[in-house]
Amino acid sequence: MGHEQLLHKVADLAYSYYSRREISPVFPPVTPDQLRQAFGASTPVPEQGKDAEKVIAELAHCAEAGIVGQTGSRYFGFVIGGSLPVATAADWLTSVWDQNSGLYATSPAASVVEEVAAKWLLELLGLPAGSSVGFVTGCGMANFTGLAAARHYVLRQAGWDVELDGLNGAPKINVILGNEAHVTIHTALRMLGLGTRNVINIPTDGQGRMIAAELVKALQGCTGPTIVCAQAGNVNTGAFDPIQQITAAAHEKDAWVHVDGAFGLWAAVSDPLKHLVAGVEEADSWATDGHKWLNVPYDCGLIMCAHPEAHRAAMTVSAAYLVQSNKERDPFEWTPEFSRRGRGFTVYAALRHLGRSGVQKMVEGCCARARQMADMLRPHSGVQIINDVVLNQVLVRFNDSDDFTRAVVERVQKDGTCWLSGTTWHNMAAMRISVSNWSTTEKDIELSAQAILRAASHAVAVAR
Ligand SMILES: Cc1ncc(COP(=O)(O)O)c(C=O)c1O
Numbered sequence: 001m002g003h004e005q006l007l008h009k010v011a012d013l014a015y016s017y018y019s020r021r022e023i024s025p026v027f028p029p030v031t032p033d034q035l036r037q038a039f040g041a042s043t044p045v046p047e048q049g050k051d052a053e054k055v056i057a058e059l060a061h062c063a064e065a066g067i068v069g070q071t072g073s074r075y076f077g078f079v080i081g082g083s084l085p086v087a088t089a090a091d092w093l094t095s096v097w098d099q100n101s102g103l104y105a106t107s108p109a110a111s112v113v114e115e116v117a118a119k120w121l122l123e124l125l126g127l128p129a130g131s132s133v134g135f136v137t138g139c140g141m142a143n144f145t146g147l148a149a150a151r152h153y154v155l156r157q158a159g160w161d162v163e164l165d166g167l168n169g170a171p172k173i174n175v176i177l178g179n180e181a182h183v184t185i186h187t188a189l190r191m192l193g194l195g196t197r198n199v200i201n202i203p204t205d206g207q208g209r210m211i212a213a214e215l216v217k218a219l220q221g222c223t224g225p226t227i228v229c230a231q232a233g234n235v236n237t238g239a240f241d242p243i244q245q246i247t248a249a250a251h252e253k254d255a256w257v258h259v260d261g262a263f264g265l266w267a268a269v270s271d272p273l274k275h276l277v278a279g280v281e282e283a284d285s286w287a288t289d290g291h292k293w294l295n296v297p298y299d300c301g302l303i304m305c306a307h308p309e310a311h312r313a314a315m316t317v318s319a320a321y322l323v324q325s326n327k328e329r330d331p332f333e334w335t336p337e338f339s340r341r342g343r344g345f346t347v348y349a350a351l352r353h354l355g356r357s358g359v360q361k362m363v364e365g366c367c368a369r370a371r372q373m374a375d376m377l378r379p380h381s382g383v384q385i386i387n388d389v390v391l392n393q394v395l396v397r398f399n400d401s402d403d404f405t406r407a408v409v410e411r412v413q414k415d416g417t418c419w420l421s422g423t424t425w426h427n428m429a430a431m432r433i434s435v436s437n438w439s440t441t442e443k444d445i446e447l448s449a450q451a452i453l454r455a456a457s458h459a460v461a462v463a464r
Pocket residue numbers: 079137138139140141182184231233234235260261262263289301
């Protein structure tokens with residue numbers, strides 16, 4: 001089978017997947033052993049190859065038994081954006097073109113599309129023009145990159161070159177986080193050699209927001225290089241740290257402020273929501289995701305930095321064989337990766353397709369659906385919405401009982417109408433609902449709320 005026919009075949013398979021997606025259980029009823037058997041886990045590496053069409057048909061058949069409807073409109077687990085059709089299409093082309101997107105010399109198109117998408121992103125998110133932007137795998141890696149730039153900058157201020165001399169003998173860096181910082185901040189600190197034992201943790205309030213007065217107190221005790229991490233959008237409640245107060249207090253002490261805004265940074269695109277990120281443009285670096293609220297396919301994270309020279313110094317290297325451009329964007333200079341996928345194509349396609357108004361509508365639509373879900377559940381006896389629904393996240397507790405709440409989550413997961421997960425919020429088990437998909441409608445919320453209430457009433461019956 002030729003190249004062209006194979007790609008047509010894949011388009012048919014993709015179309016058939018989409019047509020079944022809305023009527024299949026959101027989470028497939030499959031066991032790991034069934035998947036192992038389907039993929040031939042017990043057979044040795046095949047001696048002979050197989051026709052490409054057959055391989056693809058078999059792959060689709062075997063994989064689909066274990067594919068979760070994450071791109072569908074009733075998937076509310078973790079914080080997972082479904083992919084916009086235009087972004088999926090751009091992603092296919094990205095694979096077909098298969099550009100090594102590290103250098104201008106390896107792909108002029110990948111370099112320039114990043115440049116344009118980067119400029120549009122800064123405009124949309126209300127961040128300073130001229131900030132540097134790197135396209136990484138996800139917000140976790142964006143946090144790493146932002147904190148690497150921070151480490152470079154604060155140590156340079158103290159007369160230390162960390163890229164050259166490492167951390168042995170370096171001045172101590174104070175790292176300040178809110179108690180609710182995302183775990184990927186800790187991963188980044190580990191990878192950067194800063195560790196987590198000596199981090200200064202700032203207390204947070206009932207919604208998970210850093211208490212600014214406590215930060216001010218902590219900063220009084222800090223001298224020398226200091227990095228403060230703020231959060232825009234708590235992974236459970238969606239709450240925002242008081243960014244304006246944090247940046248003002250931190251900058252008084254010449255500290256670097258990094259904002260982890262994996263999904264919350266997108267509040268900046270909306271007039272009714274942008275107060276949540278007031279002052280965010282004053283920070284020094286910002287991490288976010290494309291694969292969450294911009295609804296582009298995995299993997300796509302974004303790091304933006306108000307100090308391009310620090311960002312570049314922390315990431316770039318040179319070698320005799322590299323054809324680096326002095327004039328054009330060499331994308332690898334802004335990311336930890338060397339060779340990589342052309343992530344700018346999907347971001348560009350999504351932004352060009354939606355425009356500012358489309359991004360705004362998508363973000364506001366998800367928040368409206370989250371409020372609708374809370375409003376539909378709240379009136380029922382035994383149901384408690386335990387967060388302020390300020391964004392796209394809803395936390396629900398049933399009968400004020402951990403066991404009961406976990407049982408409801410499990411029932412909903414098995415029912416298949418929608419999928420969501422559980423969490424523990426301030427020592428209480430909770431159901432966690434994240435509305436992050438462009439295609440979720442009011443009807444989807446109605447069906448899902450009914451499924452949740454049904455699961456709760458069955459759980460009551462079983463408990464009796
Ligand atoms: C606040 C926050 N930061 C970082 C991350 C990590 O993002 P990723 O999974 O894209 O690396 C998440 C993921 O949910 C998040 O909510």
